[in-house]
Amino acid sequence: MPAALKVMSYLPLPYSALSALLIVPTPLRDAVYDYVAKRRYDWFGKEEDCLVLREQDMLERFIDRDEMLDRSRSVL
Numbered sequence: 437m438p439a440a441l442k443v444m445s446y447l448p449l450p451y452s453a454l455s456a457l458l459i460v461p462t463p464l465r466d467a468v469y470d471y472v473a474k475r476r477y478d479w480f481g482k483e484e485d486c487l488v489l490r491e492q493d494m495l496e497r498f499i500d501r502d503e504m505l506d507r508s509r510s511v512l
Contacts, residue, residue: 438462441455441458
C-alpha cells in the first residue's frame with residue numbers, strides 16, 4: 437500500500453492529495469483497509485458479471501486473447 441500512495445503523489449489532484457495518507461501509521465491504514473474490505477459488498481453490492489462483460493462498448497476496449505494469438509501465429 438505505501439507504494440500505491442507514493443505513486444499517487446505523481447498524479448493530478450485530487451488523487452495526489454491521497455498521498456498525504458502516508459503520514460498515517462501503517463497499522464492504522466491496514467486496519468481501515470481491512471474494515472472497508474470486509475464491508476464493501478454490503479455497501480456497494482456484488483454483481484454476477486463485471487461491468488466490462490455487461491457493456492459492449494467497454495468490452496471492445498480490451499484485447500481479445502484469441503485474436504492476439506491468431507495474429508501472432510500468422511506473423512510467424
